[in-house]
Every structure is written in structure tokens, then in C-alpha cells.
Amino acid sequence: METRLTKLRTRRRAVLLTLGAGAAASLLAACGQQAPSGASAGAPTATPASSGSTGGVVLKPTPTERPGIVGLPTPKSDQTVIHYWHNFGVGVSADVHTKQIKNFLEANPKYAVDVQYVPTTAGTQLSDKLIAAISGGDPPDAARFDRFIVTSWAARGFLTDLTDKAKRDGVTEDKFIKEGWLEATWKGKVYAVPFDTDLRGLYYNKKQMQDAGLDPNKPPTTIEELDAMAEKLSKKDGAKYTQMGFIPWIQQGSLYTYGWIFGGEFYDRDKDVITLDHPQIIKALEWMVSYAKKFNVDTIDLYAQAFGPNENNPFVAGLVSMVSDGDWEVATFNKYMKPEMKDQYDMVYYPKAPGGPDRVTWGGGWSTVVPKGAKEADGAWLFAKYLGTDAASLYAIETTHIPIYLPAYDDLEKNKDKFDPRWVKFWPLRSVARFRPNLPVGQELWNAQTQAADLARHGKEQPEAVLKRLNKSVNDAYAKYKG
Numbered sequence: 001m002e003t004r005l006t007k008l009r010t011r012r013r014a015v016l017l018t019l020g021a022g023a024a025a026s027l028l029a030a031c032g033q034q035a036p037s038g039a040s041a042g043a044p045t046a047t048p049a050s051s052g053s054t055g056g057v058v059l060k061p062t063p064t065e066r067p068g069i070v071g072l073p074t075p076k077s078d079q080t081v082i083h084y085w086h087n088f089g090v091g092v093s094a095d096v097h098t099k100q101i102k103n104f105l106e107a108n109p110k111y112a113v114d115v116q117y118v119p120t121t122a123g124t125q126l127s128d129k130l131i132a133a134i135s136g137g138d139p140p141d142a143a144r145f146d147r148f149i150v151t152s153w154a155a156r157g158f159l160t161d162l163t164d165k166a167k168r169d170g171v172t173e174d175k176f177i178k179e180g181w182l183e184a185t186w187k188g189k190v191y192a193v194p195f196d197t198d199l200r201g202l203y204y205n206k207k208q209m210q211d212a213g214l215d216p217n218k219p220p221t222t223i224e225e226l227d228a229m230a231e232k233l234s235k236k237d238g239a240k241y242t243q244m245g246f247i248p249w250i251q252q253g254s255l256y257t258y259g260w261i262f263g264g265e266f267y268d269r270d271k272d273v274i275t276l277d278h279p280q281i282i283k284a285l286e287w288m289v290s291y292a293k294k295f296n297v298d299t300i301d302l303y304a305q306a307f308g309p310n311e312n313n314p315f316v317a318g319l320v321s322m323v324s325d326g327d328w329e330v331a332t333f334n335k336y337m338k339p340e341m342k343d344q345y346d347m348v349y350y351p352k353a354p355g356g357p358d359r360v361t362w363g364g365g366w367s368t369v370v371p372k373g374a375k376e377a378d379g380a381w382l383f384a385k386y387l388g389t390d391a392a393s394l395y396a397i398e399t400t401h402i403p404i405y406l407p408a409y410d411d412l413e414k415n416k417d418k419f420d421p422r423w424v425k426f427w428p429l430r431s432v433a434r435f436r437p438n439l440p441v442g443q444e445l446w447n448a449q450t451q452a453a454d455l456a457r458h459g460k461e462q463p464e465a466v467l468k469r470l471n472k473s474v475n476d477a478y479a480k481y482k483g
Contacts, residue, residue: 067117068094072101075112082111082379085118085130085143096398100391104383107390111379116140130371134158139371141380147183147194147367148442154186155440155481160370163189165381171389177363179435180404184367186438192367193388194404196395198326199361199426199433200252202226202351203333207344208233208243208321219322219348223261223287226322226351233321234295241303244295246322248288249457250304250314253324255449256362258284260434263356266445267437274439274478276448276471277464280355285456285463287353292457311336315345324350327402327426334420347422349429361426362434365404402426441478448474 068088075081084101088094101113120127133139145153153159166172173181176194184192206216212232220226226246233245248258259266264281267274275281292300307314314320315329316336334342349359368384370377387395388404393411396403400423403409409427416424436442448470455461461469 067115069098069101069115069117071098072113072115073105075114079112080110080376080379082113082142082376082383083140084113084115084380084383085127085140086115087117087119087127087144089117089119093395093399093401096395099398100387100394103391103394104386107386108382111382113383118143120146131158134371134373137373139373141370141374141376142383143369143371144195145192145367145369147180147192147365148436148446150184150192150367150369151186151438152440152442153369154189154191158372159191160372160374160377160380161189162191162193162370162381162384165378165385166190166193169385171385175389175406177404177406177430177433177435179433180363180365182438183365183435184438186440192369193384195366195368195388196392196401197363197365197404197430197433198328199363199402199429200257200324200326201347201349201361201426201429202322203315203325203329203345203347204322205315205318205341205345207341208318212321219346220351221348222351223353227290230291230322231294239299241295241299243318244300244303244320246291247295247300247304247314247320248291248324249453250307250320251323251325251329253288255281255285255288255453256436256446257324257350258288258353259449260360260362261350261356262287262353266449267439269437272482274437274441274445274471274475276445276452276474277467282464282467283355284353285453285467288453289456289463292459297457297459327423328400330420330423331400345422347425357432359429359432360434361429361432362436363402363404364435402430406430439478440481441474444477445474 068090069086086097088097101115105111105113118127118129127143130139130143150159171190171193177197180194180197184190184194202219204219209216209219209229212229214229214232220229230245233243234241235243247253256266259278259281262280262284264278264284265275266278266281303319304314306312306317306319310332311317313329313332313336315323315325316333318341330347333345337345350361352358368387370380370384374380389407392403392405393408395401396408396412397415397418400419403412409430412427437445439445452461452463452466452470455466456463460466
């Protein structure tokens, strides 16, 4: 007879296949946020809920766990338990999240929260353990979830529809950054409460600009100025670079970034069609390829082998003078740069491209979901709502994560003097922030734009041709979800 564990494994494999090969690809760069610092190879394993359980699942801890959420009150006999899965490793964000949960418990004494550290699958933002729990009928009541894949999971029936609860409690689109809210929906229904976001801009090294004879107080405001400065800032020793002014595709330099800078659209909502081959996206890719030709892509690839995290970050190490990157990097730069360099960099909004908007950025972020089949869905909703609204400013202020909940900016403004002014510069970008289209094939579209940029800059396919080919492929994948 087939055992329960075998059934769960079979279901998990089947569900992973339905998610498609693209869904298992790495999403760490996609959302712009790093994996939890305490994530480890070991993970809790799901077992059936025991007799008399208040719902959810019971997890067996493993010796390799490093959960960041600790010290919560023990549930009392008269409390309803909300079983919550998270992927916070040890660190500041986990400490602040613990404070958020404790505040929720004080405001809602009827409930207790049982937390379990369940790291996402290695190299991705997916959790195949969550898939297994949902498929096996024993999901947690709430889970921390990459907002980028909410639509994919909602379209496949893995998440609870929260629309009625959101309307009842006034959790509505007008209170959130618009497109970030859309990421939490599918076909007009709400499946998650947004948690936080991140925004992107152009960092530049003021000292290197001055050394190159450029005015360090006049960063590029147009793509033409960026191109000219990149050339002046690049240095060679023989055939090798010792400093590069700018490399479009490193760090947060995806085709999404430049597609929007050039005024392109990746999805036509009115026609319900993916537009990876939008004329302005083609122009954006052609511009990226111009750097591969001008500076020799093979030489750049060789140079980029020295790039890494922390002190090996190409901007921290002074290997690249200007870089497209996210607001979270202010903390990284301040921690790992040499002391004399910490005042020698700044941030500016993306330069304007021909045919593009005056100002634009884009973001990713996390959310809280109620998995399909959750036994304490009402409590889980209250918990998700609290984290995304009432506790949003606490998390933003104490972790310097940009909120997606608009009222939280009032509290940020009151505490403005506490923050690095370069991080504060990102706040106004919330009004022009773009987010990746909330489509059930969002991961496939991410993979396609990544592949297009890689093939084009290495001369394997021409920009227009590769974008048209991959656009057809992603639209074909999307066709099965229409109607």
C-alpha cells in the first residue's frame, strides 16, 4: 500500500511539473532581495497534524535549522493557534519581524502564533515543502511568500481567495503602491497582503568621476550622458580592464530595468497579451548590446569574474564606477566600503532615454498568503493584514526596507533624520514604480527577458529577432490560462 509520505512526494513532483521548468529557476535576482542570512540546506519536514491539534501542521525540527523568529509566547489553552511558515534567518529583519508578531499578539489576545522556519528551495524563492503541504491537505495557516509568484500560485489554485475579507476590512488598492498591489492579485481577486518592496536607481562613484575629469556633482541625466561618462570612466591596462564606467547587465541591470527606462511595456493589459517585443524594449536591448560591442563582451565577462557579494561587490570594490542597483545596497555599501569611500558615492534616478519617461523605477518584494486548505483562515487573514498594514511602518523604520503600504510613509517622514540620505532618495520613486506583470507565466517572462539579453549581447541572436521569438513562446504558454 502506498504510504502517506510516498503520496506526498508524488503529489509534490506532479505539482512542481505543473509549475513549469521556468518556475524552478532562480528568483533571487528577480525580486532583488537576498536569501535569508540563516538559510541552510536542512529544512523542517511536514507530518500529519496530531490528534487534538488546533490545525495546520506539526514540523519536526532538524539540527541544521537556524530560525530567526524566537522567543514568542507559548500558546495558551484558550487561544486559537495560527500556524505560520517563514524563511527569516538570523538577523535584524528577523528580530524586527519577531517584534511585529509580538505586537500582533498584544492587539489580538485571542490568538497565538506558532512559527516554523521553512527555508525556500535552494536557489529559488519557491518552497516545495509548501507545495507538498498544500497538496497533502496539511498547509500552514499563513506563509511569507515572494509576491512575484502569487499570481502563478493563485492561478493554479494553491492560495485562498482573500477578496471578501480585504473589502470588509478596507485593505484596498488605493492604500498600496498600485502595481505592487496588482502582484498580489489574479483576475481581480486578492490572494496576498503585500509586505514590503524595493526600488532601483543608479549609484555613482564621485571620486572616480573627479579623477576622470568629470564633475562629481553632475551625474548623468540622460542615456547619452551616461554613455559618454561610461567611456571616460573606463580604464585599461593592455587588453584588460582595470576599471569600467558602466556595465548595463550587472547587478539590477535586467532588460526589465531598461525596457521601462526606454518607455517599453512588457504586457498590454487591455489586449491581454505579453509584449516582450515592444518597439521600445527592442531599442533598450539594442542599447545594451552596444556596450557589448563597444567594450567587447568577452573582455567584460573576463573582468566580471572578480565580482561577488559584500566586499567583492563591483561597486564596493571600485571595479565599476556607475551601477544599476537597489535601495537595499545602501546598507551593503556602508558596511563593506573602505571608510574613506563611504562619503564618495551617491545615488541618482535613472537617466532619461529617448522615448522614455522622465522618471521610472521598478520593485519586487514579499507578501503574506493564506494557503489553500488553511484550517484557521480567519486568524491567518488578520495576521497577514496586520503585517502588511498596522506593522508596516515598524518594519520599514527598523530594517530600512521600503514599505508598499502608503500610510507607512508618514511614519518614515517623521523619522527621516535617522536614515542615510541616499536611502531616503528612493522614497519618492514609489509614485513611478513599475512591477513585473502579474501573470501566471510571470516566471517564464522573467526567464525570457534574461535569456534575450544574454543571447543578444553575446551575438547569438539579433535583439529584435530573439525578442520576437521568445515573445511568441511566452504568449503560447500564457494562452492556456486565458478565459
